[in-house]
Amino acid sequence: MKQFSDLSEFLDQAWSLLTRGVVDAKFASRNPTFSTISEEGFPTMRTVVLRRADRMSNCLEIHTDLKTNKVFSLKKSNFAGLHFWIPKAKFQIRASVIVDILTGSEVEADWSRIPMQSRMSYGSVPRPGAEIKGPFDYKKIPQQDCFAILRCNIKELDLLYLGDIHQRAVYKIGEPLVSVWVAP
Template identity: 30%
Template sequence: MKLGEIYLRIWGCLAAAASESDHAFNAMQASTIGLDGAPNLRTVALRRVSEPENLISFHTDLRSPKVAELDREPRIALAGVDSDRKLQIRVFGEARIIRDGPVRVDAWKASRDHDLIQYRTLLAPGTPIAQPRDAFGKKSDIPGPDEGLAHFCVVEVRAVSIDWLDLSEADNPKRARFIRSGDEWTRKWIAP
């Protein structure tokens, strides 16, 4: 496989993952620099991917620690593994938080109700509670379907480099790196 084919395959995998919740790369690990300076890692679900725009996006709660971390330091790393195909994709980029406007509202409206439940909680993510239901308060306190929009945001990641690792052939592992400069990508093989 040539580097150009790998580049297209990476973006194809990511685009498929954004539209198929059971795709291996749908749930990716997102790493940020914590407010205490230590790395912080969590899982995010890809929601939109566009190679022409160099865009990978996910949704999160504005009250989440990752928002404060990205406000302070917008660098982010995403990593995903397809253990069946023995592939790994790592994306390093700059994040931008969309707090208002049509991109955010359209993303909210396009989301399944099941995916929006966590934005309707009364408490910020990570707040200690005695029981899971306590996040919503009393039954009369549960916000309506659109009330969670106040806590919802879109995180757009613009890739600055992508690392691809293929371990599908035990005796022939392959690794490639793609680095963006302006609107162009530099492509090169690197040692696995």
């Protein structure tokens, strides 16, 4: 029966699951739900790919098209959330994040590593979310100018483990790190 005896071991497990998602396309943490706040104030969710997870800087990264609605929302409010459910590990991770939108020379190195066929995801005419007359009335034109990295700086992590005994903890990221067990 798996149990976590201390808060740092619990946090280690979360980072290990996040890191695996970056390198293993079949692992559940590869595809979190990313939530932003729309101009009208609604929470807005979508599936994304986790591209980077860096424990040292407490940040997670997502790639996107600069012209998507999520980027417009983030320009109004850069408070966002990431949600992961990893069934095999019975582990839920919720991250409250503040997002930096990286573009231009800041993303050149990452752009150069993206395979040609995957660049299709960045550059669409008309822009993603624009109304079109028919279902196929759009073109995908890879454009480096449209490529953005959403750097999600973690402010809080809420971890839930649904083992035989349920466990939950909250980590406020800062100097110092403040962590507490909470009732699941």
